[in-house]
Amino acid sequence: MRIHRFHGGLKLQGRYGAAPAPIRDCPPPPRLYVPLLAREGKIEPIVAIGARVLRGQCIGEPRGIGARVHAGTSGTVIAIEQRDVASSKFVHASCMVIEADGQDHWQRSPAIDDWRNASRETLLARLHDAGIVGLGGAAFPVDIKLAAPAETLILNGAECEPGIGCDRALMIERAREVVQGAALLARIVGARQTIIVLEDSLQDAHAAMESALRLHPFEGAALAQVPTRYPQGGERQLIQTLTGREVPAHCLPREIGVLCQNVGTAAAAWRAVAHGEALTSRIVSINGAGLTHPGNYEVRIGTPIAWLLEQVGGFPPRVARLVAGGAMMGVALPHDDIPIDAGCNGIQVLDESMIKPPAPEMPCIRCGECVRVCPAQLLPQQLFANLMRDDSPRVQLHKLDACIECGCCATVCPSQIPLVAWYRWGKLQLREQTKARELSQASRVRFEIRNVRLQREREERIAQRTSGELPAESRVATITKSDVLAAIARSRARRDAQRRSQRDRQNSDGDGEGQ
């Protein structure tokens, strides 16, 4: 297979801490705090406080875009409360608190043994019921992503972030599950080609996958190795590396016939189908300075980080930062009483030597290193300058929305500017501005429609007065569709004229200063 190149990126070799140690089991904690997190909308709890639940029993139903949530162990629901979570999107979320009974009893669905011949709908329904989400970090519901057919299925095993090794461990130890899962997903989306991708530095995982694929071959399956270059595991970068094509802006990969799924997701999907197991745990890589037992742990979703770290041997002295996720894109956590969620692929326990010293930020010297490493081919330094000036038209001109927040620019910045934080803030600003603009446009339209109505009523009153008649029915003026369209057009024209005059005024001001 021909391997293409993506723009920019960083070589982060030598920073991989995760040893391919066996995947160890983290025992369930006395209390699980299962986050009820949805992508959009919310998760509605479907069990009452005081209810007894079993491991794998559904406890939350999505309203909006989300996946079902399941209890991670058997026990009693004792509360539903707002707690801090380890998400980059939310600070708090409501979590279901389950007091474990120590029995850890499963409630499994019947296995679909004959999944090769089962209908797509049956399989999708099972993935939905089992609450399978993308385990690469985004935690997007798999059944929604798989609903559309795709020509090419890419199984992403290029995790690429320093400190994360869960996919590597999975591919070494459970290669069969990954391959079976790949076949399952390929069957669901009707893929003609399935590429399982690993970084070329993971030779042990490659060997394991190769032999698993030999034992369980399926049509169109292939194994590919890609350069170890961050952010190789980024969906769009991976697609470019394998197909040589860019995913068009504002489009989803499936619109060019490609679907990406994490290898862990495939394994979880296969367990849901072949064993009837809902998603109740995931593999988490724990890394850091001074840890007694770093490595990969199978952790119940909802396990507090404090408990997990206790199992790993407790906090080492002098911890400077606790991070959920990898070193490049992970979220720094304010404390350790935060539950592991389905998107959490790693925990980094970092000391002073592993992070930037709290030195003051220097101004941008436009050295251009950020331009060289940006995988989105942006001009990070120009974006930063325009964000500092609050110049949102220029920010849009420089395509802030194409930023994937990979952190390459901030890593190489000699001035230690937290660029990604600026871009996240900028994206928020732009979204809010768009929302405000839409609101004001809507009220402008309402105002124009009202004017039309008043005008028509006035005309009718004049007509009545001149004719001397009083037709009872025609009192209420009717607004037709064309009236509304005309009103919208008028308000647009007025807004444009206003903007033009504003711009002219600004330009002439600028000229005046120049002279």
Next chain:
Amino acid sequence: MTTFAIAPAPHLPARTTVRRVMGDVLIALVPGVVAQVWYFGFGVLAQIALAIFFALIFESAMLRLRGQTQRPWIGDLSAPVTGALFALCVPAWSPWWISCIAMFAAIVFAKHLYGGLGKNIFNPAMVGYLVVLLAFPLALARWPAPAPPTAHAPGFGDLLQTIFSGHLPASQNFDALSQATPLDTVKIEAARGYTLAEIRGNPVSGQIFGDLGSNGWEWIANWYAVGGLYLLWRRVIHWHVPVALLGTTILLTVPAWIIDPDVNPLPLQHVFSGGLMLAAFFIATDPVTGAATPRGRLIFGAGVAALTLAIRRWGAYPDGVAFAVLLMNCCAPLLDRITIPRAYGYGLSCDE
């Protein structure tokens, strides 16, 4: 519950700092400086020391005036880089007030009045150089003849006396010491109606052209290029500006030289004389005042080369690198704007 300080991603140690970037520039200057000392004596080092001294004085004063702390700003080494680059452009025997005035213009006006590090539009070293070039043309034209160290007549005491008094000791005079640079010679002699073949063939003035274009200067230029390669390797500069600048110089001068070698100097003479090589690797590559995009940098480098050649050919000054750099500095914001690269996925449509 254990609590921690939070900070934005990425969570990695710093790879480099502004101080290290500027330090690399100073390191990269070492081979060129050694070569310049070889040909022009210890006055070169004295000029560098003076310029860095004044640059730091003005930097510190401006930081205080602007209400900024001295640390880390004074230690970012950007002022010493400005000082060193300026000092390499002035004759080794220049009096101390040349440095003082130039650094005042460079650090106070060109740098801090525009907002300090990273905010300046014009290359501070070149602003400083041009201010003194325009104000004291005679003092800046007194380049001694490039010669290996044994031939340096005046001693160290004479040198210090000259720098601090502005006058040569009674036993010396500038006319005997200094020699027209190749670019000066070409300009003056061509104006007097000589062809280049005649100028180069002249037994006295012809010597200064050396092997590659200008005696002594060509080797200094080579050592600057070596320093430039170090900067490229350290990724302090990008290849675009040097390649575009030197490439454009060759591209524009070769046809002219082929058509009429009597009027148009050898392309190599253009490359190896004056400040072109220093500019290609150290001055036009200044990221703050240059273009930020890859294509912008190519145009920037080509523009510096074209303007330099135009000034050398038709201008009143023998070398035009400093003017060319400042003129292109003006264009940098425009270049950045018209050369925005296509972002990933843009310009493509998904309905295929």
